[in-house]
Amino acid sequence: MSRRARLWLLAPALAGFLGLLVWGMTGLPGSGDHQGAVAATIARTAVPERHATNVVTTVTLDYRGFDTLGEEMILFSAALGLVVLLREQRGERKEEVDDDRAAGRKAPGTSEGLRIFSLALVGPTVLLGLYIVAHGALTPGGGFQGGVILATSLLLVYLSGKYLALRELTPIPALEAGEALGAVAFALIGLGGLIASGVYLHNFIPLGTPKTILSGGTIPFLYLAIGLEVAGAFMLTFLEFLDQTLLVRSRSGG
């Protein structure tokens, strides 16, 4: 179907869809006017029940914990699919470079200030990521956000020009093992709930006092597992993309 025919088909379809959407939205109460009954109940009972002050965390890991298991599996399989897609194929080779720039680039090199600053920021970034993962039950944060922040420390290493040195230190199998460990740890902690009281992901560790770091029962440990898995998945993604850009060349070409 030609482009023009496609556009002529799109216009009425999109207009009709938009009309239906707007008509459906008029049936909703205005934003901010209506509090759902479930929201009110959870806001009232989450802290006494679970001793965790971040109610969003209790919803993610307790009231809707099974959904989080599914989301984690999506993350895991997407990272796995990425590694399979970008595996070294017959027409390519990984070339040995002793320089951290993509081969053949004529752009000016990065400034010394950028390199030093990025390298100095790696430590604080890792610390911030670990802090956010650990305090998921208390303040905004948790495994998902902290895991991504941990993965961005890899980007800072790339910006500071030490990517190749890092590449030799972190082989991809170690990252894959770490990510799989995070995914499995989440499932296994849920299994502990099954063994202890017959319900998957039920809490089986004594709840601490609210606002301390070990409050919430299994929540800090679940978030540690998620943090490990998300950090592993993102680092794997970044490493694969950086490899493709910097190292992989086609055999026949330059």
Add this chain to the structure above:
Amino acid sequence: MTAAVQVAVLLLVAAAGTAVVLTRDTLKQAIVLSFYGLLLGILFFAYQAPDVGLSQITVGSVGVPLMLLLTLAKVRRREADREKGE
């Protein structure tokens, strides 16, 4: 006060989203996408959702534009190689 901020950021988000779609050059689109991610993060904070805002800022302003730029670098280098080889 908060309502004014929310309305302003909502309109900015709508404008930025349109700008992302209308930018055809993918290199410029990556930069506009990063800015759009930041605006979305501010919107989420204005709607009293700090957890979501934190996720959006780390992922949408840093992660996705970076992967876009790396894909672009790879694609353009492959095209340059192809032209050299011909």
Add this chain to the structure above:
Amino acid sequence: MSGFLPYAVAAWLFAAGIYGMATSRDLIHLVVCLTVAQSATYVLLLGVGYLHGAAAPIFADIGPNTRVVDPVVQALTLTDVVVEAVVVSLLLALAMQAHKRFGTLDPDDLRAMSS
């Protein structure tokens, strides 16, 4: 009227994303328009959960009986944001390999894979 604005912006973003995807000439541009369409759902969800004059659902520093916004939609949105980023990276890798195989990133010029 301003109660309806988040929904209107969500509908606009979704329509813009779909339009961008349908008229795209570049696979990478298409993936970015998909990201815009996804963000429309985040805006809609948070708009539904908001409550006038309510605080964020973190009880670390406010009393236990203050009104808070809906925590359930926030939990859904926050896992969604992170997971969709990895899915987008998978799509970008697909685009990269399509470019390697077909030599072009134009969706109109991709042929079916020959055996």
